[in-house]
Amino acid sequence: MTRRISRLLVTGPELDAAGVPRKTGIRKRGPVLSTLALLLGLLMMLHAQIPNRIGHLGSLVETLLPWFGVFVPVLLAGALRRRSASAVAALLLPVTVWLSLFGGLLGDRSRPGGDLTVASHNVRADNPDPAGTARDLAASGVDVLALEELTPQARGTYEKGLAKAYPYHTVLGTVGLWSRLPLSDTRPVDIGTDAGPLGDAKPADVKLSYNRALRTTVATDRGPLAVYVAHLGSVRVLPRTGFWTDSRDRGTKALGKAIAAEPNKRVVLLGDLNGTLDDRAFDGLTAQLRSAQAAAGAGFGFTWPAGFPMERIDEILVRGVTPKSAWVLPATGSDHRPVAARVSW
Numbered sequence: 001m002t003r004r005i006s007r008l009l010v011t012g013p014e015l016d017a018a019g020v021p022r023k024t025g026i027r028k029r030g031p032v033l034s035t036l037a038l039l040l041g042l043l044m045m046l047h048a049q050i051p052n053r054i055g056h057l058g059s060l061v062e063t064l065l066p067w068f069g070v071f072v073p074v075l076l077a078g079a080l081r082r083r084s085a086s087a088v089a090a091l092l093l094p095v096t097v098w099l100s101l102f103g104g105l106l107g108d109r110s111r112p113g114g115d116l117t118v119a120s121h122n123v124r125a126d127n128p129d130p131a132g133t134a135r136d137l138a139a140s141g142v143d144v145l146a147l148e149e150l151t152p153q154a155r156g157t158y159e160k161g162l163a164k165a166y167p168y169h170t171v172l173g174t175v176g177l178w179s180r181l182p183l184s185d186t187r188p189v190d191i192g193t194d195a196g197p198l199g200d201a202k203p204a205d206v207k208l209s210y211n212r213a214l215r216t217t218v219a220t221d222r223g224p225l226a227v228y229v230a231h232l233g234s235v236r237v238l239p240r241t242g243f244w245t246d247s248r249d250r251g252t253k254a255l256g257k258a259i260a261a262e263p264n265k266r267v268v269l270l271g272d273l274n275g276t277l278d279d280r281a282f283d284g285l286t287a288q289l290r291s292a293q294a295a296a297g298a299g300f301g302f303t304w305p306a307g308f309p310m311e312r313i314d315e316i317l318v319r320g321v322t323p324k325s326a327w328v329l330p331a332t333g334s335d336h337r338p339v340a341a342r343v344s345w
Helices: 002-011 031-045 057-063 065-082 085-090 092-105 130-138 152-162 246-260 280-286 292-296
Strands: 116-122 144-148 168-172 175-179 183-188 213-220 223-231 236-238 242-244 267-272 314-319 322-328 339-344
Touching: 031 065, 031 085, 031 092, 057 065, 057 242, 057 280, 065 085, 065 092, 085 092, 116 130, 116 223, 116 267, 116 314, 130 152, 144 223, 144 267, 152 168, 152 175, 168 183, 168 213, 175 183, 175 213, 175 223, 213 246, 223 246, 246 267, 246 280, 292 314, 292 322, 292 339, 314 322, 314 339
Parallel strands: 116 144, 223 267
Antiparallel strands: 116 339, 144 175, 168 175, 183 213, 213 223, 236 242, 267 314, 322 339
16 A cells, blocks of 8 residues: 555556546545544543433443443454555544553552452342352452342341351341441441332332441451442433433432541442443542552453443442452352452551
C-alpha cells in the first residue's frame, strides 16, 4: 500500500486505455470504520458526560464500559480487510482510552501479608443447594463472611453449616455476617425497600423482615473494625423505563450517608451492590471507600452471572485498612460468585 501511495504522489493517478484516471478507491477505503473507531473512543472518553435523564443511559453505558473494548478487535479486523491505514490509525484513540481506564486492572496487584480475610457472597434466594454452599464457604478459611439474599427457609441451613467455622454470627432480614471474632453493636441500616419499577415496595409493617443492610463491629486484636453488609436494590432494563435503577440509587445514597457518619476510622463494606463501580451512581461510596479488587486483585474480578461472569457487582470496599490481595472464589449453587480479600492494618 505504501508503494502504491508513493507512486500516486510521484506519477499521479493511473490512467486506463482511454486516458481516464482509474478509480483506485484509496480515498474511499475505511471512512466508516474510521468514524466508528473515533466515535468508540469518544464514547469511552466522555462517558461521564452522557446524561442520565433519559432511561439512565449514562449509567447503562458505564455499567458496560469495559466491554466496549471488545469492539476494537472487530474494527481492527475490518480495517485490515479493507486495507485502510486511516481506520487503523483511528483505532489508536479507543485503544488509548480503554487502556487509560482499565489497563491498570490487567496485571496482578496482590501483595503478601495481611491481618484479616473477609468475604462476601450473594447466596441466591432460590439456591438449590444451600448446604453445599455453606460447606464451600466454611472451607474457604476466611475470618469474616457476609451473606446476602438469605431467606427464612434457608437461614437455618446456613447457621448449621457455618456454626463450626464461625462461632459468632448475626442476621438481620436478608443479610448476615459470620465471624471467627466477636461481634457487637449490631444494628440495621435503613437503605429503603426494594421497590420495583411498578412501585411494588414492601409494606412498612414488614420492612424489618426485608432489611437489606446491617452494621456491626468486629473485635480484632488490632482494634475494632466497623463492617457493613448491604444488598442494594435490583436494576432492570425495561422498554418503558430504560435502565431502571431507582431503588438501588436510593439505597446507595442512604448507605453513603451511613458510612460518612461512621465514627470508626476502619471500615469494610461487603455486599451485592447490583452495579459496577464505573457507574456514577456509586460516586458517593467510592469517594469514601476504595475497592479491594482494584487495589490488590488480579484482572477485573467479575462475579455475575456465575456461569460466565461479565460484571463485578459484588464488592469489598475499605477505609482505614490496606487491601493486600483480593480474589474471586469458585462458584457455588448461587448465580453470583463469592469475593474475598485480605486486609492489613
